[in-house]
Amino acid sequence: MKALLILAHGSRKKESNDEVVKLAESLDRTENSGFGKVLCAFNQFSEPSAERQIDILAGLGATHITILPYFIAGGSHVTEDIPRLADEARQNHPGIDFKVTAHLGAFEGVKDLIMREVGV
Amino acid sequence: MKALLILAHGSRKKESNDEVVKLAESLDRTENSGFGKVLCAFNQFSEPSAERQIDILAGLGATHITILPYFIAGGSHVTEDIPRLADEARQNHPGIDFKVTAHLGAFEGVKDLIMREVGV
Known part of the structure; x- marks a missing residue:
């Protein structure tokens, strides 16, 4: 799977984290996404942690886990913390194939998304 | 215009801010965007400020300025600081029509963007 x-x-504001939770839930409900399960996690200020969610996905039988850094820009969380977290996850779950994608702000489609949503 | x-x-890391600068430059070069000028600004940790960029856009003859909060989620910058900044800009530039869009993470198309870029 x-x-x-x-x-x-992650934010100290619950409403802010709830936006990410809702996005993950919406993606999780999406038919034909190719993903058997979609969860979210937070680096700071909020639970659940990535470690906990990866344990849950392992328990659900995940064989491949794609980690999407949901960040605007590539600060130290993106360049250091998340790759380290992925390395630790590989050691803890040797049977699972982990992949870390580009962060959201680096996605090719961001420019088109902006033009579609705010274009005049 | x-x-x-x-x-x-805004980040203390220059490379992180540079990603936003490059996005703005790319959008600025986009033909038929409907925008005569696209600039970026930072709330914290980096120049230029929104106030300075709005002054520049006013100097270039902007009649409408769309402010896009380039944020993942709606924390206090999005819910408080940016609306206040827009109100101040309206007072300082009464001839310009200011509009604040939803923040990036609230765009309808984010889910599709993720599915396109990380879908399996």
Whole structure:
């Protein structure tokens, strides 16, 4: 089973984290996404942690976990913390194939998304 | 002239801010975007400020300025700081029509963007 983990910075504001939770739930409900399960996790200020969610996905039988750094730009969380977290996850779950994608802000489609949503 | 201001949180890391600068430059070069000028600004940790960029857009003859909060989720910058900044801009530039869009993470198309870029 292929799983997706949306990993966000996390905020002290619950409503802010709830936006990420809702996105993950919406993706999880999406038919034909190719992912058997979509969860989210937070680096800071909020639970659940990536480690906990990866354990849950492993328990659900995930064989591939794609980690999406849900960040605007590539600060130290993206360049250091998340790759380290993925390395630790590989050691803890040797039977699972982990992949870390580009962070959201680096996605090719961001420019088109902006033009579609705010274009005049 | 219609202008777009991409307003990001800003980071202490220059490379992180440079990603936003490059996005704004790319959008600025986009033909038929409907925007005569696209600039970016940062709330914290980096120049230029939104106030300075709005002054520049006013100097370029902007009649409409769309402010895009380039944020993943709606924390206090999105819910408080940016609306206040827009109100101040309206007072300082009464001849310009200011509009604040939803923040990036609230765009309808984010889910599809993720599915396209990380879908399996």
